[in-house]
Amino acid sequence: AQTVTQSQPEMSVQEAETVTLSCTYDTSESDYYLFWYKQPPSRQMILVIRQEAYKQQNATENRFSVNFQKAAKSFSLKISDSQLGDAAMYFCAYGDYSNSGYALNFGKGTSLLVTP
Amino acid sequence: NAGVTQTPKFRILKIGQSMTLQCAQDMNHNYMYWYRQDPGMGLKLIYYSVGAGITDKGEVPNGYNVSRSTTEDFPLRLELAAPSQTSVYFCASSEKQGARTEAFFGQGTRLTVV
Numbered sequence: 001a002q003t004v005t006q007s008q009p010e011m012s013v014q015e016a017e018t019v020t021l022s023c024t025y026d027t028s029e030s031d032y033y034l035f036w037y038k039q040p041p042s043r044q045m046i047l048v049i050r051q052e053a054y055k056q057q058n059a060t061e062n063r064f065s066v067n068f069q070k071a072a073k074s075f076s077l078k079i080s081d082s083q084l085g086d087a088a089m090y091f092c093a094y095g096d097y098s099n100s101g102y103a104l105n106f107g108k109g110t111s112l113l114v115t116p
Numbered sequence: 117n118a119g120v121t122q123t124p125k126f127r128i129l130k131i132g133q134s135m136t137l138q139c140a141q142d143m144n145h146n147y148m149y150w151y152r153q154d155p156g157m158g159l160k161l162i163y164y165s166v167g168a169g170i171t172d173k174g175e176v177p178n179g180y181n182v183s184r185s186t187t188e189d190f191p192l193r194l195e196l197a198a199p200s201q202t203s204v205y206f207c208a209s210s211e212k213q214g215a216r217t218e219a220f221f222g223q224g225t226r227l228t229v230v
Contacts, residue, residue: 004158035218035219042223043204044221045206045208047218047219091159095219100161100164100172100174101147101149101165101166101172102210102212103161103174104159104161106159106160107158109156109157
């Protein structure tokens with residue numbers, strides 16, 4: 001089974017600064033997808049960014065970008081110009097075609113605190 | 117634009133009681149999932165469905181049952197509730213069209229078994 005590891009239970013960043021959240025995964029597949037989801041206190045799971053493994057170019061979405069290192073099986077999330085609204089739990093997730101109807105495997109999450 | 121709707125949002129059950137968590141999606145997605153989220157943990161897959169009439173077990177299916185009689189609905193049944201089933205439950209749906217493998221989530225149900 002594919003595993004997803006987030007080694008940082010908590011991170012803190014000052015407003016307007018940049019923070020990087022780490023994620024590593026284990027898989028024997030060559031074609032898969034990686035995601036970062038944000039979970040604010042409201043509990044809603046919100047997709048932040050998505051990366052297809054066959055694409056070498058790192059995905060970006062406004063202030064959010066990833067550093068995808070396929071050989072190292074690493075998928076970190078960089079948040080630039082951090083805002084108070086970025087405070088939340090962030091989950092790294094993995095999905096592929098062989099996995100239970102394309103269900104996602106999640107890491108344990110990183111709690112991000114944003115200070116003024 | 118409802119997306120995925122879960123009911124109820126909160127529920128307290130006594131040990132041994134049963135209940136059904138409702139989930140409905142209006143995006144005509146074939147794939148639907150039930151996850152549970154325990155404190156300090158990521159989401160774990162309970163059951164999934166790849167289409168109406170087709171369901172299968174995920175990582176943690178014990179104590180639960182599902183059915184999928186329509187594309188829209190995917191209820192989760194808890195029989196003989198136990199304290200270990202205290203958790204937050206998420207329903208999700210997705211449609212695999214090339215690279216668009218995004219999963220859409222409901223707002224979750226917080227269940228406490230006492």
